[in-house]
Amino acid sequence: MNMVYIAEEVVIERPSKDVFSYVSNLTLDPTWRSEVVRMDVDGPMAVGMNMMEKSLFFKTKRLDTPGVITVHEPGVCFEFTSTEGADLPLTGRREVVKIAKHQTLLKYRLDTEYDGSRLSTYFTQKLYSHWVKGYLKRLKTILEI
DSSP, rough: OOOEEEEEEESSSSSSHHHHHTOOOOOOOOOOOTTTTEESSSSSSSSOOOOEEEEEEETTTEEEEEEEEEETTTTEEEEEETTTTSOOEEEEEEEEEETTTTTEEEEEEEEEESSOOOHHEEEEEEHHHHHHHHHHHHHHHHHHO
16 A cells, blocks of 8 residues: 655635634535535534545545544644545544734645555545645635635
């Protein structure tokens, strides 16, 4: 197995409180992450909260990714990891950093394992990075309206 590491950032012209509120409400993920069809959670954002992401990979392959919140610093960041039964093992982190009163840096990290050659892993990482940049651009548009 090879690891794929994705780390992207975007500056959003909104207070950090607003950005964190949006990105930590996982049920809103389908509004800005194009492959996510549905995100179910079993309660408010907190360590131990369970989630189930239902997504379509390349708009054709259904993926179910159960996960759990492993770190939660209100207003700052949260981390998650997939749990048993996930079609795709992954970990992730979303962090907001206040730049100015109405300007926030969002850091988005996603790591996964990929069962392929080093060359195909390289191209998979490039593809995922491209997707994440698209997500963040869409999120920026939504939050700056």
